[in-house]
Amino acid sequence: MRVYGYYYAIMQVTIKWNILSLGEWSSYFSNIRRSNLLQDYSYAKAVAPLYGQRPKWGLIQIDGKPAGLCQVMEASVLWGAVHAVMLDRGPLWFDGYGDQDHILAFAAEMQRLYPRRLGRKRRFLPECAGSDVSTQAMSEAGWARQGDDLYKTLWIDVTQDQEALRAALRKSWRQSLVKAEKSAMSISWDVTPELVGLNLKRYEMDKIDKGYSGPDVKVLRSLCSVYAAEKKILLATAFLDKKPIAGILILCHGSSATYQMGWSDQKGRHVCAHHRLLWEATLKLKATGFSDFDLGGINDTDAKTVKTFKSG
Incomplete structure (x- = not known):
């Protein structure tokens, strides 16, 4: 089979839309290692209504066999004349799938289903290694790369024992963690409307x-x-002298979890509160049976200190 000048093994790729029950989708999703937040059903449930988007859930089949999942967001006006389709951090592949040929074949099928046209905005942020081969595969199948930066994220394998996790930290990060552990801060893991509101307000102030x-x-x-x-949230708030000094928000999905938001004030930074919150969250995820912790997207321009912190 030939697609845009690129040859790969003959295979038939189809995407079956909305044929899985929520239970079936969740079962598949939970068995995918490093399943990410943006492909989680609950994420679409929370975000799609805010932007007038319609989620679609696809079961990818290769030669008639289940090969992966993809969650796509669509939006349209003027009876579809203006249309947007977004696939962020997908598809997610089952064991035995996800090599270069599979990625290319899937991209070609998405190109067939959603060809470039006037009035259509397309966004495809593939969940792959971001290698030159993967980028080439997208280009060969009709998906031109936009911009110079690829999406980057950092994962922690929390199936490792605690000693290995701690030993993997950089020396400076461990020193900050020790400082935080020696401080008088206390940590609340309660998820109450009051603490959610407090953390969101302080995060907004911190971001500004x-x-x-x-x-x-x-x-x-x-x-x-x-x-x-759905009881898939961890909210940690650090207190010093009964006053909040830092907080983090973690969302759980399948066998993975994602660091979604964090903030720290001057006192929190002084006692390295964020280091302790992140470390204790990692241990909580490990203790409750999660496999991987996604520390979220990083880049080299917007927030170098955030990248340094997340890199541990």
């Missing part, structure tokens, strides 16, 4: 003060509502 990019508060509020109702 430090000038970094991050999720909009209205999106975070909706995510908190949905994930708290």
Whole structure:
């Protein structure tokens, strides 16, 4: 088979839309290692209504066999004349799938289903290694790369034992963690409306003060509502002298979890509160059976200090 000048093994790729029950989708999703937040059903439930989007859930089949999942967002006006389609951090592949040929074949099928045309905006942020091969595969199948930066994220394998996790930290990070552990701070893991509101307010202030990019508060509020109702949320608030000094928000999905938001004031930074919150969250995820912790997107321009912190 030939697609845009690129040859790969003959295979038939189809995407079956909305044929899985929520239980079936969740079962598949939970068995995918490093399944990410943006492909989680609950994420679409929380975010799609805010932007007038319609989610679609696809079961990818290769030669008639289940090969992966993809969650796509669509929006349209004027009876479809103006149309947007977005696939962020997908598809997610089952064991045995996801090599270069599979990625290319999937991209070609998406190109067939959603060809470039006047009035259509397309966004395809593939969940792959971001290698030159993967970028080439997207280009060969009709998906031109926009911009110079690829999406980057950092993962922690929390199936490792605690000693290995701690030993993997950089020396300076461990020193900050020790400082935080020796401080008099206390940590609350309660998820109450009051603490959710407090953390979102302080995060918004922190983002403005430090000038970094991050999720909009209205999106975070909706995510908190949905994930708290489904008991898939960790909210940690650090206190010193009974006053809040730092907080982090983590959302759980499948066998993975994602660091979604964090803030720290001057006192929190002085005692390295964020280091302790992140470390204790990692241990909580490990203790409750999660496999991987996604520390979220990083880049080299917007927030170098955030990248340094997340890199541990």
